[in-house]
Amino acid sequence: MRVARLAVSLVTFADVMRILLQHVRTQLYLRSLGNWTANSLEGYDFQHSQRAIDFAREHGISGVQIAVKFLDGQFDEVFPLPSSESTIGARLVA
16 A cells, blocks of 8 residues: 555656756747747656756757746746766766
């Protein structure tokens, strides 16, 4: 019974939080490569910040930040992408 409750909690948490790439100047969210939207619910959910960082680096997308969005919007946050050097350094240490 306890495991079932934990699984429901994890699924619920994943459903309410999204990790998006947001263009700093336009405030639009990445939907797909070259496709942007004003609606955060239509933006591509990377599910993990490192996936968003890697995608932006691999596709040469600049001028973006990581947006952490919640359904109610109360705890939404944005974070600048780390510099390439700090990302590489963190991977070498880990």
